[in-house]
Amino acid sequence: MIRVIMHGCNGKMGQVITGLCKEDPDVEIVAGIDVVDNRENGYPVFTDINACDVKADVIIDFAAAVAVDKLLDYAVDKQVPVVLCTTGLSPEQLNKVSLCSEKVAILKSANMSLGINTLMKLLKDAANVFAPAGYDIEIVEKHHNQKVDAPSGTALALADAINDARDNAYEYVYDRSQVRKKRDKKELGISAVRGGTIVGEHEVIFAGVDEVIEFKHTAYSKSVFAKGAVEAAKFLAGKPAGFYDMADVIG
Numbered sequence: 117m118i119r120v121i122m123h124g125c126n127g128k129m130g131q132v133i134t135g136l137c138k139e140d141p142d143v144e145i146v147a148g149i150d151v152v153d154n155r156e157n158g159y160p161v162f163t164d165i166n167a168c169d170v171k172a173d174v175i176i177d178f179a180a181a182v183a184v185d186k187l188l189d190y191a192v193d194k195q196v197p198v199v200l201c202t203t204g205l206s207p208e209q210l211n212k213v214s215l216c217s218e219k220v221a222i223l224k225s226a227n228m229s230l231g232i233n234t235l236m237k238l239l240k241d242a243a244n245v246f247a248p249a250g251y252d253i254e255i256v257e258k259h260h261n262q263k264v265d266a267p268s269g270t271a272l273a274l275a276d277a278i279n280d281a282r283d284n285a286y287e288y289v290y291d292r293s294q295v296r297k298k299r300d301k302k303e304l305g306i307s308a309v310r311g312g313t314i315v316g317e318h319e320v321i322f323a324g325v326d327e328v329i330e331f332k333h334t335a336y337s338k339s340v341f342a343k344g345a346v347e348a349a350k351f352l353a354g355k356p357a358g359f360y361d362m363a364d365v366i367g
């Protein structure tokens with residue numbers, strides 16, 4: 117039985133994972149962390165992570181970027197691996213993730229779904245065909261109106277997958293409203309749409325002369341992320357210090 121601390125337990129993702137773990141005989145949430153303590157979860161909830169003295173094998177995190185520094189310090193101090201799913205981290209926080217992963221196991225992924233992680237692999241091949249042929253690359257993502265970060269962590273990860281395959285040749289462009297000039301070949305445009313209850317949509321567009329190739333992923337429920345996070349937690353428990361991602365889980 118893997119003992120889990122759920123960081124951000126009273127948020128939307130925290131609640132989906134709480135439900136999922138109740139049905140899974142191999143995992144148990146032994147404690148939750150959330151600044152809001154307004155639910156009956158069946159496990160103790162701490163409003164400050166440093167007050168949590170419950171022993172665990174792994175932390176699953178879906179909270180807020182502002183909470184991540186304390187979380188990383190706690191993970192290193194208590195030697196508990198972390199599945200880090202919160203998006204919108206600053207460059208300084210990303211650097212801290214990297215440093216902390218030398219001391220404790222950290223699995224970071226902006227998207228826990230099988231679909232997006234497979235798409236990342238496919239995009240590398242696609243980029244190596246279409247970029248040399250001069251096709252323009254754009255990413256459009258759509259999410260619900262409660263999301264605070266933009267563009268999504270997934271859109272950035274998809275862009276990074278393409279850029280990795282192309283020797284980091286692309287510069288990301290988020291807003292063209294202030295410039296009056298044609299698109300440069302080395303731009304990779306990323307656009308964000310927010311509205312209603314859209315769970316998560318990502319479209320990667322390769323636009324050439326007289327043809328357009330589109331890769332699209334649609335999440336219809338938050339369960340796809342929750343299932344991936346629980347699988348990642350099972351994978352990470354007991355792992356030595358290091359930086360892991362969903363490719364390590366999926367294989």
Ligand SMILES: NC(=O)C1=CN([C@@H]2O[C@H](COP(=O)(O)OP(=O)(O)OC[C@H]3O[C@@H](n4cnc5c(N)ncnc54)[C@H](O)[C@@H]3O)[C@@H](O)[C@H]2O)C=CC1
Pocket residue numbers: 123124125126127128129130149150151152177178179180181182183200201202203204225226227228229265341
């Ligand atoms: N990697 C992935 O597959 C996915 C990542 N996400 C990311 O996960 C994060 C959370 O998403 P949701 O659950 O939709 O958001 P949410 O806003 O519904 O839940 C976040 C929870 O974190 C809590 N929180 C805020 N500050 C905190 C702090 N300092 N300490 C402890 N808890 C704190 C909030 O009270 C809230 O209950 C976002 O960054 C989102 O982009 C969401 C879905 C999938």
Ligand SMILES: O=C(O)C1=N[C@H](C(=O)O)C[C@H](O)C1
Pocket residue numbers: 203226227259263267268269270271315316317
């Ligand atoms: O906030 C969300 O909801 C989501 N966030 C992640 C992101 O920023 O990419 C993943 C998913 O698309 C849902």
